[in-house]
Amino acid sequence: MAWVKFTDDFYDNLKMDHVGPLGVALWAVGMGYCNRNLTDGVIHRSKALRLLDFEGLVYEGESPDATADITITALVDAGLWHADGHNCDECVQPGRGRYVVHNYLEYQPSRRDVLARREAEAARKAAARQKAAATKAASKKSAGSTASVQEVSDECPSGTPDGIREVSDDCPALPVPAPVVTTSSASADAERALIDDEFDDWWELYPLKKDKVRARKSYKTARKKTSADTIMQALQAQLPELQSRPVEKRPYATTWLNGERWDDEVLAATAATGSPAARPATQAQCDLREPHAPHRWSWGVDTCHCQGIHA
Incomplete structure (x- = not known):
């Protein structure tokens, strides 16, 4: 925000x-x-x-x-x-x-400063995601190595009745593995924090600030289906069309995410021609033009009843 x-x-x-x-x-x-x-x-x-x-x-x-x-x-x-x-x-x-x-x-x-900051922040988070993925992969590899050592030791005789393993030709001494510090929990926490940060950036851009708690849950579900970059880039592409709608006709963030609208086709703006026959049909389209009079709206159907000529 x-x-x-x-x-x-x-x-x-x-x-x-x-x-x-x-x-x-x-x-x-x-x-x-x-x-x-x-x-x-x-x-x-x-x-x-x-x-x-x-x-x-x-x-x-x-x-x-x-x-x-x-x-x-x-x-x-x-x-x-x-x-x-x-x-x-x-x-x-x-x-x-x-x-x-x-x-x-x-x-x-300024707009330029905000976009530059967002670009730098996106690059920082992308680097953090790569680091978290590398840490997670290293953790899985270390866990696999420990399991292999345990399997070798299970094949050897149990040793004396006291449980002390005897070294022989059939069962040579095994190297003592170094303690492995598991990072799976830390990686999971870092990944959750990263997704929360991604959502906060996405929410800041979304043009209808309602039902944030449910929207955050929907965002986490959406991230299991696609990347943060895909979700953000889709919203940025659709933003002009969403902002041109009246507030009451904009979808809730939860609806946008649950509907997987990052895959939606981006609607192109309608170009003005100056002809009365080509004047905009909706308030959203009309708002893209210079003001004119008389100017009135039928909000129920979002229809432009402008009687003037659009510039």
């Missing part, structure tokens, strides 16, 4: 007084969204309008959509977010139809 960095006095900033409670909430949720999705502080307007559920939290006389728009405008006016064309020298231009969180990269890690 990743963390967003806030100073413990952020609420004393006068900009927070300007945006009010809804603005503070949207700003905080926006920080989490950018950090989880590695956007470097950039938020598409269509996503910004849906980060909070404004139903029941509307300003007097305003609809939920209007309240969301008023809140976004307040964040921009206060300088907590910037729209495209802003004049802040410290922040990048987000592009048409997008916003950027002011000074995001001053306190949060």
